[in-house]
Amino acid sequence: MVKKARLIYNPVAGHEQMTNSVADILNIMEEAGYEASAFRTTPEPLSAQNEAKRAAIEGFDLVVGAGGDGTINEVVNGIAPLEKRPKMAVIPAGTTNDFARALKIPRDNLVEAAKIILNGKTQKMDIGKAGDKYFMNIAASGSLSEITYSVPSEAKSVLGYTAYLVKGAEMLPRISNQKMRLTYDDGVYEGNLSLFLLGMTNSIGGFEKIMPNAELSDGLFQLIVVKTDKTTEMVKLMAMALSGKHVNDPRIIYTKTKSLKVELLDEPTGEKVPINLDGEIGGYLPITFENLKQHIEFYIGE
Numbered sequence: 129m130v131k132k133a134r135l136i137y138n139p140v141a142g143h144e145q146m147t148n149s150v151a152d153i154l155n156i157m158e159e160a161g162y163e164a165s166a167f168r169t170t171p172e173p174l175s176a177q178n179e180a181k182r183a184a185i186e187g188f189d190l191v192v193g194a195g196g197d198g199t200i201n202e203v204v205n206g207i208a209p210l211e212k213r214p215k216m217a218v219i220p221a222g223t224t225n226d227f228a229r230a231l232k233i234p235r236d237n238l239v240e241a242a243k244i245i246l247n248g249k250t251q252k253m254d255i256g257k258a259g260d261k262y263f264m265n266i267a268a269s270g271s272l273s274e275i276t277y278s279v280p281s282e283a284k285s286v287l288g289y290t291a292y293l294v295k296g297a298e299m300l301p302r303i304s305n306q307k308m309r310l311t312y313d314d315g316v317y318e319g320n321l322s323l324f325l326l327g328m329t330n331s332i333g334g335f336e337k338i339m340p341n342a343e344l345s346d347g348l349f350q351l352i353v354v355k356t357d358k359t360t361e362m363v364k365l366m367a368m369a370l371s372g373k374h375v376n377d378p379r380i381i382y383t384k385t386k387s388l389k390v391e392l393l394d395e396p397t398g399e400k401v402p403i404n405l406d407g408e409i410g411g412y413l414p415i416t417f418e419n420l421k422q423h424i425e426f427y428i429g430e
Contacts, residue, residue, distance in 0.1 A: 131190070133162035134183040136176050136203055138169045138195030141221040146194055149238040153194070153219065156242045162190055169199065180206025183214070190215045192245070194238070196222020201263060201406040208255050208262040208423060217245050217427040227265045227406075230329030230344065232429035244427050252422035253344050256328055256405075259415050263405040264424075266332055267417055269390065270306060270323035270354070305356075306401065307393040308413075312351055312385035318393065323354040326388060326417055340375060341384070347421030351388060353381035388417040 135153060137146045150166055157164035167183075169175040180191050180203040191214050193203035200218055207213045219241045220228035234240040256263045305320035325332070327339035327350040339350040356379045375382040391414045392401060400412040 131162045132188045133157045133160075133164045133190035133192060134179070134188050135164065135166040135192045135194060136169065136179050136183075136199075137166065137193075137219070138176065138199040138221065141195035141199060145238065146219075146221050152239045153192070153242040156239070157190075157192065157245060160245045160248075169195070174202060174205075176202035177206040180204075181210070182206075184210050184212070188214050190217060190245075192217040192219060192242075194219035194221055196220075197224065197226055197265060197406050198222070198408055200227055201265075201408065204255060204264050204424065205262045208257075208420070213424055215250060215425045215427065217242075224407075226332060227329065230265070230342075231426060234429070244429050247427075247430065249428055249430065250425050251345060251428050252425045254328055254347060255420045255423040256326065256349065257418045257420055258403060258405055259411050261405060261410050262420075263328070263410065265328050265406050266404070267326040267406075267410070268323060268404040269401060269413060270321055309389075309391040309393055310351075310353065311389040311391075312383065313387070314383055314385065317353055317381055319355065321353050321355050323352070324388075324390065325352040325354075326350070327352070345422050346384075347419050348384040348386060349388065349417065349419050351381070351383050351385050355379050355381070386419050390415055390417075 135150065135157065137150060139147050154164045154166060167179045169179070176193065176195070176199050180193070183191055184207045191203060191207060193200045193216065199222070203216065207216070218228050218231060218233055219238055220233060220235045221238060225235045228235055228241070233244055253264070256267055258267055305322055307320050308318075308324070310317045310324060325338075327342055329344060330339045330342035332338040338352070342350055352375070402409045403411045403413065403415055405411070
């Protein structure tokens with residue numbers, strides 16, 4: 129029986145380089161033994177997500193997401209709720225491509241990235257669930273997390289990773305604490321924080337030491353809580369994070385957990401506190417996170 133594969137690609141991701149590579153990528157998918165076809169995402173909301181769900185329901189064996197982390201997140205959300213889920217492959221065409229970095233997929237050549245399918249190496253990966261949405265790399269909240277989703281897409285396309293550094297420097301003086309209750313496997317933290325971060329991989333915003341003990345299939349989130357909002361302390365912690373030394377600092381909680389329940393303890397002001405899922409706003413507090421162990425099988429690099 130012929131195996132079917134669907135390429136779902138974002139034509140404007142990164143520097144709009146995907147369109148010229150589609151034919152070569154489809155040829156590689158065919159060479160890997162799949163009957164291959166492609167879907168070009170549209171400006172319609174959830175275009176990639178809806179197509180991934182349709183392809184999965186129709187019995188496609190493989191869905192290939194090509195674009196930035198936002199496009200990959202949509203594809204994951206299309207297939208994660210289903211009982212029967214196809215394999216996935218990732219072709220990174222975005223700015224930071226955190227998830228592809230964690231899967232050891234080439235990030236500077238789209239065709240070379242597609243060739244990981246030919247290698248045939250796969251791994252069942254954990255997927256995070258936040259309310260009724262899913263994520264494959266990070267979930268975060270707190271004023272510090274706003275850096276990720278407040279960078280304009282135009283700036284990301286032109287400046288790339290530098291855009292995040294510029295935005296971080298601009299926002300640092302405006303970082304503030306919020307009072308929350310975090311309930312996780314090993315305990316409860318109740319108090320002020322400027323950031324909590326749930327990581328599925330070791331790559332966050334291009335940094336690979338923020339979550340130094342990440343494992344991709346152990347059924348556990350890595351949880352980081354930043355308890356300070358003082359500018360001088362934040363600068364020191366950011367510098368320490370480059371080498372992974374921040375996890376031992378008393379201003380940080382660092383642990384692993386299967387689930388996390390987050391509640392706001394501040395007096396309601398009418399303003400919702402957003403959740404960042406894979407770099408985009410994905411809901412609002414309060415919320416409960418659950419790790420779905422080895423939920424989707426991905427092609428990975430060597």
